[in-house]
Amino acid sequence: MSKIETIGIVGAGQMGGGIAHVSALGGYKVLIHDVSPDRIEKGIATISGNMARQVGSGKLEEKARNDAMARISAAPAMADLAAADLVIEAATEDETVKRKIYAQLCPQLNPEAILATNTSSISITRLAAQTDRPERFIGIHFMNPVPVMKLVELVRGIATEDQTFEAAKGYVKHLDKTITVSEDFPAFIVNRILLPMINEAIYTLYEGVGTVDAIDTAMRLGANHPMGPLQLADFIGLDTCLSIMQVLHEGLSDSKYRPCPLLVKYVEAGWLGRKTGRGFYDYRGDQPVPTR
Ligand SMILES: NC(=O)c1ccc[n+]([C@@H]2O[C@H](COP(=O)([O-])OP(=O)(O)OC[C@H]3O[C@@H](n4cnc5c(N)ncnc54)[C@H](O)[C@@H]3O)[C@@H](O)[C@H]2O)c1
16 A cells, blocks of 8 residues: 555545545645535635634634645545545445435445445445445544544454555544544543533433423533533434434443433434534524524
8 A cells, every 4th residue: 555645535524524634634636526516615724714713713724724735625526435445434324325325425435445434333344345345444533523532442343454554544643633443433531421422412302301401501511521421412413312312222222221212302303413503502603502
């Protein structure tokens, strides 16, 4: 495998944008693909705004921002990702969506390219089996927001070769992130522990034990969490939270992972958290307002 110089990203949402952001600042060329040119443009504009904030707070030089932005290009067609040495899929947390992407993407890629997924929970082995390169497939699980969070979980599928693992490690280390290695079990380490806690917070709301404000304040001041679990759920995206709970519930066949019906209802309503302007808080005004 030749050196990793160009990163392809599928999905220009919260995570794809964040991965593009840190990769471009790390000196990699970045190609971003999404379902439409509009989404790609919006993703690139968000990266630009986030880097501008870093410049404003003195964390980044203006020149470094300009250089990094110049390394990012739109890839409106999947074929535009042919130049990538490593492609990271950061599309919606839905196995059917990811499978369809791999079916279209694999024939377009350099046969030597590594394909990674940023999935929060889905089996790496099962996803790898949908590709033409299970030995060059790996989970590179960044945390949200990517520019701020230090951790990246690396997850090997059963067929992942050592060379692929070492190349992924080299890329993540170059971004100055800390790696933990997780075995390929539903939701890996971070979300296996975090999401049942968030789901329980939603049950606490559902059963009327406390209001949104009471639950979040209790966990911030009583358990010293930097943000409350409901605020964090809105931040992750309630659709992503629900998908992870479904993967845990199905994958481990244990009723303790049953998604809270209130979480299901919010997702059905399209109240997905910050990204849609409403979740457990309403984000449409100047300040987030608890909705219950
Ligand atoms: N949100 C988090 O906190 C978090 C943290 C770690 C990992 N993840 C994982 O990262 C992935 C993306 O999550 P997100 O929060 O960025 O979601 P998001 O909803 O912000 O973005 C998903 C993007 O994928 C795009 N997409 C959907 N179908 C596509 C297709 N067929 N081709 C190309 N693009 C497509 C959507 O248009 C959207 O822009 C998921 O697998 C999620 O589990 C999320």
